Amino acid sequence: MSNFVCLSVARHALLRRRGWDFTRQGLAGSPPVRLVVGRDRHGSVDRAARFLGLGVADTVVVDSDTDGRMRPDALARALDEQTTADAATIVCLQAGEVHTGAFDPFAELIPIAKSHGAWVHVDGAFGLWAAASPRLHALTWGVDAADSWTTDAHKTLNVPYDCGMAIVRDPADSIAMFRAGGDYLMYTGFDPWDVTPELSRRARGVPVWAALASLGREGVEALVDRLHGNARRLERGLRAIPGVTVVCTPDFTQVMFRLHDDDATQELGRTILQEGTAALTGAHWRGRAVLRCSMSSWVTSDDDIDLTLAAIARLTSPAVI
C-alpha cells in the first residue's frame, strides 16, 4: 500500500508537470505513464502498478546483477530507448532485495534517472533502516536524492503489522493527489487524511512513535546492527558446514543458502520448520532452490543462531542424508 501511495503521487505530479491535471481530466488521453523497475523488484510493486491501471505493457524491466542490484548501464540504455518524449517516467529502485538483501547503487542510478526527467521511488521495505547505522549506512548512499521512499516499521522496527510508511519529498505533491476535503472535518492544517487513501484509519503512527521514542537514535542503531550481526554469525556458521553453499554474502539482514541439490534444500527447510527450530523460507534464486533467512526479530539471540546452525549441521550430515 505504501508503494501504491508513492507511485500514485508520482504519477499525479509527473502528469501535472506535463500540463495534465489528472484529478480533473482523468487518464484517458493523458501523456503515457511508464514504470521502470528492476528485474528483482518485489511483487508488491507490480501489484501497486495494477492498482494504478498500469499493465505489463506500461512497465520497462531493467536487468540486475547476480545479487539483484539494478545495473546502471542497463537503466541508462532503457531510458535512452524510450521514444515518447512526453512520457511520465517513474523509476522504481530498491533498498534490500528480499532474497539477497542487495541494495541498488543509488548514487549511480538516481542521477541517470533524474537526467531523463524521471521521478525516483525507492522501495526500502526493510533495507532503508540500514541508514540508521553508521556501520551500514553506506549501503544507502545516494538514496536521499530520490523523490519518494517506502519502508516498513513492522519489519525492522518490530512494531505490529500494518505500519508501512510512505515518504514523499514534497508534501504538496501528496496533498494534490489525496486531499479529499469535507466541511465537517476538523482541519488542523496538515492531517493524515490529506496524504493517504483512507479518511478513517487506525492511528498506526502511535506504536511507531512509541518504538522510536523508547529506542531513541542509539537504540534503533543497535537494533539494526544486531540484526546484521545475526546474519553475519549465521553466514559464518553456514560456511563451516560441509555441503552448504552460501549463495551471497549478507550485506544487511538476509542470508541465503542451498545444498547440492534442490530437493535436499527444500526438504531441509521443511524439516527445520517442522522441528520448530527456525522459520527458514524456501524460495528460488536464479533458478535454484534456496533457503532464505531474514533477520528481523529483536529477540533473536546468538543462541538462536547457534541452535539453527546445529540443526542444519545435524540434518545435512552424511549419516542423516
Ligand SMILES: Cc1ncc(COP(=O)(O)O)c(C=O)c1O
Ligand atoms: C522489498 C519489499 N517491498 C515490499 C514488501 C511488501 O511489504 P508488506 O508486506 O508490508 O506489504 C516487502 C515485504 O516483504 C519487501 O520485502
